[in-house]
Amino acid sequence: MLRASAPGLERKVPDMDKPTDRGGPPADDADGLSAGPVENAEPRRGIARLLRATLARGRLLCAAIARIRLPYAVRRMLGMIPTLAFISIIIFVVIQLPPGDIVTSTLDRLQASGVEVSEEQVQNLRAQYNLDKHPALQYLHWIGGFVVGDMGYSYMFARPVNELIWERLGYTLLITISAMLFTWAVAVPLGIYSAVRQYSITDYTLTAIALVGLATPPFLLALVFLYVGFEVFGIPIGGLFSPEYREAPWSMERLGDLLTHLWIPMVVVGLGSTAVTMRILRANLLDELKKPYVVTARAKGVRPARLVLKYPFRIAINPFISTLGLQLPALVSGEAIVSIVLNLPTTGKMLLDALLAQDMYLAGSVVMLLAILILLGLLLSDLMLAWIDPRIRYE
Amino acid sequence: MTAPVLAIRDLAVEFKTDTGVTPALSGVSFDVPRGQVTAIVGESGSGKSVTANCVMRLVQPPGRITGGSIRFAPDAGDAFDVVKLADRDPRLYDLRGGHISMVFQEPMTALSPVHDIGGQVAEAILCHRDIGKEAARAEAAQMLERVGLDDMERRMGMYPFEFSGGMRQRVVIAMALVCHPEVLICDEPTTALDVTIQAEILTLIRSLQHELGNSVIFITHDLGVVAQIADHVVVMYQGRVLEIGTVRQVLKQPLHPYTRGLLQAIPGVVPPGERLATIASVVGDADIETPHPLVALADGRQVSLPPAQLRRVARS
Numbered sequence: 128m129l130r131a132s133a134p135g136l137e138r139k140v141p142d143m144d145k146p147t148d149r150g151g152p153p154a155d156d157a158d159g160l161s162a163g164p165v166e167n168a169e170p171r172r173g174i175a176r177l178l179r180a181t182l183a184r185g186r187l188l189c190a191a192i193a194r195i196r197l198p199y200a201v202r203r204m205l206g207m208i209p210t211l212a213f214i215s216i217i218i219f220v221v222i223q224l225p226p227g228d229i230v231t232s233t234l235d236r237l238q239a240s241g242v243e244v245s246e247e248q249v250q251n252l253r254a255q256y257n258l259d260k261h262p263a264l265q266y267l268h269w270i271g272g273f274v275v276g277d278m279g280y281s282y283m284f285a286r287p288v289n290e291l292i293w294e295r296l297g298y299t300l301l302i303t304i305s306a307m308l309f310t311w312a313v314a315v316p317l318g319i320y321s322a323v324r325q326y327s328i329t330d331y332t333l334t335a336i337a338l339v340g341l342a343t344p345p346f347l348l349a350l351v352f353l354y355v356g357f358e359v360f361g362i363p364i365g366g367l368f369s370p371e372y373r374e375a376p377w378s379m380e381r382l383g384d385l386l387t388h389l390w391i392p393m394v395v396v397g398l399g400s401t402a403v404t405m406r407i408l409r410a411n412l413l414d415e416l417k418k419p420y421v422v423t424a425r426a427k428g429v430r431p432a433r434l435v436l437k438y439p440f441r442i443a444i445n446p447f448i449s450t451l452g453l454q455l456p457a458l459v460s461g462e463a464i465v466s467i468v469l470n471l472p473t474t475g476k477m478l479l480d481a482l483l484a485q486d487m488y489l490a491g492s493v494v495m496l497l498a499i500l501i502l503l504g505l506l507l508s509d510l511m512l513a514w515i516d517p518r519i520r521y522e
Numbered sequence: 523m524t525a526p527v528l529a530i531r532d533l534a535v536e537f538k539t540d541t542g543v544t545p546a547l548s549g550v551s552f553d554v555p556r557g558q559v560t561a562i563v564g565e566s567g568s569g570k571s572v573t574a575n576c577v578m579r580l581v582q583p584p585g586r587i588t589g590g591s592i593r594f595a596p597d598a599g600d601a602f603d604v605v606k607l608a609d610r611d612p613r614l615y616d617l618r619g620g621h622i623s624m625v626f627q628e629p630m631t632a633l634s635p636v637h638d639i640g641g642q643v644a645e646a647i648l649c650h651r652d653i654g655k656e657a658a659r660a661e662a663a664q665m666l667e668r669v670g671l672d673d674m675e676r677r678m679g680m681y682p683f684e685f686s687g688g689m690r691q692r693v694v695i696a697m698a699l700v701c702h703p704e705v706l707i708c709d710e711p712t713t714a715l716d717v718t719i720q721a722e723i724l725t726l727i728r729s730l731q732h733e734l735g736n737s738v739i740f741i742t743h744d745l746g747v748v749a750q751i752a753d754h755v756v757v758m759y760q761g762r763v764l765e766i767g768t769v770r771q772v773l774k775q776p777l778h779p780y781t782r783g784l785l786q787a788i789p790g791v792v793p794p795g796e797r798l799a800t801i802a803s804v805v806g807d808a809d810i811e812t813p814h815p816l817v818a819l820a821d822g823r824q825v826s827l828p829p830a831q832l833r834r835v836a837r838s
């Protein structure tokens with residue numbers, strides 16, 4: 128599983144004292160940290176002073192922000208900063224907390240394959256990856272780089288995280304967002320239909336299909352697609368591109384190829400949430416359609432289609448909009464499992480591997496980016512909610 | 523005397539429930555005279571709202587109109603039977619909010635919480651007339667001023683949750699009247715309001731009726747309100763009509779024991795300090811549960827009584 132296997136490591140270890148490429152930990156180690164604000168001799172007191180100063184400055188900043196009447200969205204964005212700081216600490220602790228680190232997991236593999244590693248080499252490795260530093264310094268090193276857009280270096284892939292992440296994250300977003308659009312495009316009309324025609328045959332049929340969709344785990348559905356695609360249609364399903372386009376530069380043909388492959392992960396990832404959304408929308412709409420204001424509108428002469436769409440629908444979709452940001456993590460984790468089954472070039476499998484190998488910079492950065500996306504999703508849903516429901520505009 | 527604007531005959535409605543089919547209305551017949559106020563009185567559950575909903579064809583499943591007719595005679599155009607209109611008949615949508623409109627009991631829930639009141643009132647116009655949005659809003663603002671709201675430039679863009687109950691009911695009344703309907707149905711429009719606001723809303727409905735000359739069906743369980751507002755009275759009980767007459771006839775000389783019971787249950791009729799009579803005690807052993815046909819008497823009144831009592835009433 129580890130791609131930086133024995134040969135890669137052997138190649139890297141002798142290079143240790145040479146300055147390496149951008150973002151690599153050895154370069155940082157050579158100048159970045161020792162020239163930092165904290166003296167190595169008294170790291171604990173240095174850290175305490177640093178923390179105190181940061182906290183004091185943070186308090187001043189918060190007080191200043193509270194006094195300014197910034198637009199709601201901007202205030203919310205600023206409010207995300209402490210949340211993200213907190214999340215980043217949790218991420219760091221959870222990934223680094225279990226015993227062992229990237230070096231031990233690498234050494235295990237090396238020793239298993241019969242390569243002898245001396246104690247000195249181990250120490251060098253630790254130093255190279257900053258693992259000999261105080262955990263707080265390791266954390267600051269990681270998050271400090273993250274903030275300025277340098278997500279550090281993946282030990283596992285022996286490449287900068289920045290290079291690894293963007294394309295995969297793009298595909299992850301592509302799949303989750305298209306799964307979300309699929310969910311909405313299918314669930315909304317069907318949910319409305321089964322609410323308006325409650326207890327009709329179509330309503331019962333949709334209910335049954337929804338229950339099956341709900342009960343099917345995405346990975347099973349992915350396997351079914353793989354099997355049916357191969358056995359019945361003789362086409363290999365999996366991946367996001369046909370082999371001839373996999374490494375090709377972007378072109379209209381490659382885009383078309385992507386779209387023909389995209390619908391399968393889209394359906395697989397989105398099916399469960401489609402079923403849930405449809406059922407909840409149906410229930411919400413049925414509640415809403417009984418309300419007196421719908422009768423008022425009907426008594427006003429409003430035609431049936433408009434009656435459903437203009438009035439109850441707007442209220443019935445509120446819960447979905449407010450959980451838009453929360454649907455994202457569910458879809459992202461669904462996507463992670465599906466991407467392993469369908470062999471998709473997304474962050475899902477990479478994140479899993481990185482977590483297993485305790486590849487802090489890679490795993491931590493991926494999780495951090497997902498956290499940012501989720502917070503942005505929540506902000507977006509709050510803004511949309513305020514736009515749709517005037518009662519929320521009061522703060 | 524012109525033809526009544528609404529003539530309801532033998533109206534029957536059933537609700538399918540888990541325990542079986544409950545008849546909500548049976549054999550309901552009465553006329554709504556043009557340009558006057560007809561009150562429907564009766565205790566809760568007597569079928570007043572269902573009757574009103576039938577007139578606008580608002581009865582929804584599990585309810586169903588199982589028989590009878592509602593003949594509507596518009597000022598201009600041919601009369602037609604509302605019960606027989608198909609669900610997609612354009613006359614049904616002209617009728618709702620155009621020819622006949624309704625003010626509901628609960629002003630707190632009768633308005634959409636997520637649309638501004640200007641838009642909600644203007645929509646009533648846009649459903650019935652081919653005019654622009656701005657023109658509709660301007661007319662809506664005029665109507666809202668007429669029902670007693672001021673500062674309309676600001677208030678048009680406000681939402682129901684920013685209004686008090688009394689103001690919301692004014693908005694609902696404006697919404698109902700903005701297309702100048704021939705019939706305004708008020709279904710207990712003041713029940714949910716404070717007493718002082720109740721009086722204001724009653725005065726408003728009455729004075730607008732004088733100005734606009736429309737007919738009103740006023741539903742209430744309060745005979746005190748009937749005395750203030752109505753020209754004619756229809757007394758309902760358990761989905762049937764027990765007595766019909768002018769307000770003078772019914773309040774001064776009630777023929778049906780149930781009506782007498784209602785009258786003696788009004789606070790203020792009984793001297794302060796004494797207990798109000800319950801309807802059961804006044805009705806006594808008179809049987810009001812068995813249905814009897816409505817019979818027209820000489821003075822234009824109608825009553826539903828057992829034959830023996832009917833003969834006695836007819837002689838006096």
Ligand SMILES: Nc1ncnc2c1ncn2[C@@H]1O[C@H](COP(=O)(O)OP(=O)(O)O)[C@@H](O)[C@H]1O
Pocket residue numbers: 537539544545546564565566567568569570571572573584585
């Ligand atoms: N949604 C409903 N479901 C079942 N029965 C109903 C429903 N609405 C009304 N009914 C029946 O119709 C009767 C009359 O109701 P209604 O007209 O609302 O009374 P009210 O005179 O208080 O307005 C009720 O007693 C009930 O039996």
Ligand SMILES: [Mg+2]
Pocket residue numbers: 570571572709710
């Ligand atoms: Mg009622």
